[in-house]
Amino acid sequence: MEINIDKNSGFCFGVVRAIQKAEEELGKGEILYCLGDIVHNNKEVERLEKMGLVTIDHEQFAQLRDVKVLLRAHGEPPSTYETARKNNITLVDASCPVVLQLQSRIKNAYEESKNQDTQIVVYGQTGHAEVKGLDGQTGGNVIVIENESDLSKLDLSKNIKLFSQTTKSLDGFNNLIKNISASKAESAEFEFADTICRQVSNRVPNLTAFAQENDIVVFVSGKKSSNGKELFKHCKSVNPNSYKVSGPEEIQGLNLDINKKIGICGATSTPRWLMEQVAEVIQKQV
Numbered sequence: 579m580e581i582n583i584d585k586n587s588g589f590c591f592g593v594v595r596a597i598q599k600a601e602e603e604l605g606k607g608e609i610l611y612c613l614g615d616i617v618h619n620n621k622e623v624e625r626l627e628k629m630g631l632v633t634i635d636h637e638q639f640a641q642l643r644d645v646k647v648l649l650r651a652h653g654e655p656p657s658t659y660e661t662a663r664k665n666n667i668t669l670v671d672a673s674c675p676v677v678l679q680l681q682s683r684i685k686n687a688y689e690e691s692k693n694q695d696t697q698i699v700v701y702g703q704t705g706h707a708e709v710k711g712l713d714g715q716t717g718g719n720v721i722v723i724e725n726e727s728d729l730s731k732l733d734l735s736k737n738i739k740l741f742s743q744t745t746k747s748l749d750g751f752n753n754l755i756k757n758i759s760a761s762k763a764e765s766a767e768f769e770f771a772d773t774i775c776r777q778v779s780n781r782v783p784n785l786t787a788f789a790q791e792n793d794i795v796v797f798v799s800g801k802k803s804s805n806g807k808e809l810f811k812h813c814k815s816v817n818p819n820s821y822k823v824s825g826p827e828e829i830q831g832l833n834l835d836i837n838k839k840i841g842i843c844g845a846t847s848t849p850r851w852l853m854e855q856v857a858e859v860i861q862k863q864v
Contacts, residue, residue: 579836579837579838579839579840579860579861580839580840581840581841581842581857581860581861582788582791582792582839582840582841582842583841583842583843583850583853583854583857584784584785584788584841584842584843584853586781586784586785586788586843587781587785587842587843587844587845587848587850587853588844588846588848588849588850588853589617589846589847589848589849589850590775590777590778590846591674591777592651592672592674592675592676592677592775593617593651593846593847595651595672595674596616596617596648596650596651596672596674597616597617597622597626599648599670599672600612600616600626600631600648600670600672601626601629603646603648604626604629604630604631608646609630609632609645609646610630610631610632610646610647610648610670611631611632611633611634611639611642611645611646611647611648612626612631612632612633612634612647612648612650613634613635613636613647613648613649613650613654613658614633614634614635614636614650614652614707615633615650615802616631616633616648616650617650617651617800617847618800618802618803618804618805618806618845618847619799619802619803619824619845619847619848619849619852620800620801620802620824621800621824621825621849621852622800622847622849622852625849631648634647636658639658639661639667640661640665642665642667643665643666643667644665644666644667645667645668646667646668646669646670647662647667647668647669647670648669648670648672649669649670649671649672649673650672650673650707651672651673651674651677652673652674652677652706652707652708652711653673653674653677653678653681653707653708653711653712654673654711654714655710655711655713655714655715656714656715657714658714673711674744674775676744676775677708677711677744680712680741680744680773681711681712681715682715683741683771683773684698684700684712684715684716684720684741685715685716687739687741688715688716688719691737691739694737695736695737696736696737696738696767697721697732697733697736697738697739698716698719698720698721698739698741699720699721699722699723699732699738699739699740699741700712700713700720700721700722700723700740700741700742700743701723701724701740701741701742701743701746701750701751701754702722702723702724702742702743702746703722703724703743703746703804704722704724706743706804708743708744708745709722709743712741712743723754725750726753726754726757729757729758729761732758734758734761734762734763734766735762735763735765735766736766737766737767737768737769738758738762738766738767738768738769739769739770739771740754740755740758740768740769740770740771741770741771742771742772742773742774743773743774744773744774744775744778745774745775745778745804745805745808745846746774746808747774747779747782747812748772748774748779748782749782751772751774755770758770777846778805778846781809781846782809782812785809785812785813785816785843786812786816788841788843789813789816789817789820789843790816790817791839791841792817792839792840792841793819793835793838793839793840794817794819794820794821794834794835794838794839794840794841795813795817795819795820795821795840795841795842795843796820796821796823796829796832796834796840796841796842796843796856796860797809797810797813797820797821797822797823797843797844797845798822798823798824798825798842798843798844798845798848798852798853798856799822799824799844799845799847799848800824800845800847800848801824803845803846803847803848805845805846806822806844806845806847806848809845810822810845813843821834823856825852825855825856826852826855826856826858826859829856829859829860829863834860834863836860836863840860842856842857842860
């Protein structure tokens with residue numbers, strides 16, 4: 579049996595930065611709250627909570643006073659910063675720079691197009707933390723498109739400015755551009771900006787090669803990770819012998835052929851140490 583861990587898998591820059599900030603603050607021995615799961619991987623969340631991180635939701639956040647709260651990489655709407663100001667909350671802002679840049683672009687686009695009857699559209703996952711932060715830049719006026727069936731949300735006779743959640747599929751975004759271009763009225767202006775993070779989108783060609791190189795692929799990802807769902811779907815399309823697990827405890831039920839070449843990879847929210855644990859459990863089956 580040969581086991582390979584994909585060197586290109588694991589945390590993206592934004593997640594690494596957020597976790598480093600959390601560990602730095604926790605090292606000071608103070609209570610640190612985190613607004614939402616710091617990363618969409620329950621194993622990593624549990625590790626940090628054992629160090630003292632306290633995960634809260636927005637409702638709990640609004641009740642806090644005079645504390646320190648970490649903002650994760652996904653970014654937050656302006657209302658979060660206003661609540662912090664009112665409640666004397668110290669923010670440790672770990673918002674990903676790529677997301678902050680996108681927030682700024684959407685805010686500017688919205689301000690510029692207010693009098694032009696232009697629709698601000700985001701290709702993304704409804705309810706995703708990043709998308710909520712983007713929507714907040716317009717006061718809740720973003721139209722979220724998850725797939726082609728959502729095109730009915732658009733008024734194709736009006737101008738459209740299209741952006742993308744940073745972790746979405748580049749192929750999906752390009753297909754959406756083609757569909758809108760073909761469906762809109764001739765008089766309607768259509769602008770689009772490719773705002774997908776290249777550190778994320780470049781995982782696709784790397785994952786394609788990795789899936790082809792191995793007989794069996796074990797994809798490690800948290801159940802909440804939208805990036806994990808996207809990447810595993812692609813992985814499965816390249817190599818049908820692909821299996822998704824959230825941790826080493828799920829390996830036993832897969833009945834893997836240990837005589838095959840096994841590759842282990844993961845999402846941008848999957849820690850390296852978790853993939854290594856999965857590899858150890860598979861190795862013990864020999």
